[in-house]
Amino acid sequence: MILEEMRLCGKTAIVTGAAHGIGKACALALAEAGADVAVVDLKEEVFQTAEEIRKTGKHALAFQADITAEEEILAVVENVAAEWGKLDICFCNAGTFQDIPAEDMPLKEFKRVIEVNLTGAFITARAAGRSMIENHISGSIILTASMSGHIANIPQCQCAYNSSKAGVIMLGKSLAVEWARHGIRVNTVSPGYIRTWSDTPLKPEEVGQSNFEQWTPLRRFGQADELKALIVYLAGDASGFVTGSDYVIDGGYTAF
Template sequence: MFRLDGKRVFITGGGGGIGRAAALMFAAFGAHVVVLDLDSAAAEGVRCEVAELGGAASAFALDVSDEASVLSVFSQAEREAGGLDVLVNNAGISICRPSTELSLEDWNRVVSVNLTGMFLCSRTAARSWIGRGVPGAVINTASIMSYSGGGLHPNISYQSTKAGVVNLTRTLAVEWADNDIRVNAVAPTWVRTPLIDHLMADEGQMEKIRNLTPLKRLAEPEEVAAAMIFLAGRASAMTTGHVLAVDGGYLAR
């Protein structure tokens, strides 16, 4: 029920962190992985890691916020991989500033990557699936901050866009259900990736995270990737419009 042999899985933000862990795990479950990242060297590095482990992978530079880039790269990647079965929308950025100090330019940049980019990639994938009359699956990376106005620091652009991801997921799930396209999301807690190196170096912040999390620790990237594996295959065939929290109990408090 969890094998993905022969499936073509596109992963945005696949060059590091959760995206890298997802690429390695999807390949281990039999998928051909297409690693997409703004950093072409990082994408190529993950492709090489997958190949060294005996998996199949391709790598492309992609700016998810640019419509022309999305259309061109997805078309090229589909030709090289032989199709597209699962899209993992994982690309995201954070600009952490108080709202009164956040420039419009920075606000727009976060929105363009975290929300508009997810829409552009999902729309492009769905057009392909609907045009060919085949099923598909989309997995979006939301956050525990999709549901919270708090956090360790003021971060309105990140939290607002991640809240938008939740309803984008639900809305597309309903709209595309008749086309046999499932749309789900994961909502991770703080994950042990380079994105939060500054927090991991601060024991006071780590103590706050442990106090906010019933399981008293960070998530590992592989734990988020494992949830994506579930949402990608037959094991979740009756699951759509759902947001699966990988949060150590944070949202249950």
């Protein structure tokens, strides 16, 4: 049965950037599909995410950690492997954003965005990949990129963000090729404008009012919940022949 192929029972996962938004929604989805989930974030709300995971009946671990600090991420992966015996799934979702014209952007800020979005993704994916290789796990690694890795958004000025997310897409492809021999699959997801800053649904009169919505063919923001099924699919055996791919979830924004 196809639904059985989507189940993640017996698998373990790490999700970064899991205090809110896409990371939180997908961490809960992985648990609902049967996985035990470790959640990572700098914000203390990550412990609330872990509590919500436990309410699904699955085990949860929570870590306040910086994805740009290699020793902290290595400790997270080591703790998960020690507690649960293995690591099957890693969703590298944590990231940051900027909106500064290129001519005004301090070099320090450009480097910060690259450090978090690209280097942080590499640090996390590498730690997970090493654990999978050492323990002979044919795992799945998923990286959050962005439609901004494919286009230059307007009207905001986000050259550092766009560059970092384009790098994440190629990082995913590169790791997919390198680690295929170990049975490890690596894919990226590229969300468009997703309403992650609030769990409160938009009022009917608010839908379609922003420029971002008007330029999106579906005329609305996406919801974090609309990424859950894709992440569960990529995490499990149903996507066993899928690697090195990028999935754009943008309401049609990049179609024109």
